[in-house]
Amino acid sequence: MSMIGANCVETGQPDLGVRILAAAEEFRQVNRVSMPAPSQAMLDGYIEQARRALPQPDFEREWMAGREISLADARHQVGAFIWSALEGSRANELARLLSGEEPQAESEP
DSSP states (O other), X not given: OHHHHXXXXXXXXXXXXXXXXXXXXXXXXXXXXXXXXXHHHHHHHHHHXXXXXXOHHHHHHHHHHHHHSOHHHHHHHHHHHHHHHHHTTOHHHHHHHHHTOOOXXXXXX
């Protein structure tokens, strides 16, 4: 779920990305699941990227919404993002996500 949130941030949907990243963090904390330091550092970078992309009140609102969302609702939002990727031109991006690869920044034309 964290990688989907990171991908949302990378693809210009920082509000959804923050919500999903916060939901994933809440799930890890509640279930006492830790992440390896390199993975956590990578996620922290995406969180910071989203923080820079959103006004402070928007970031805080989305973060709190993500922390309070049910796992079922978070999965629904992730599914909606994946479906939009399938419908759009981001099929390669989706394949990378499903394989566990890091999201890649969009290349400049």
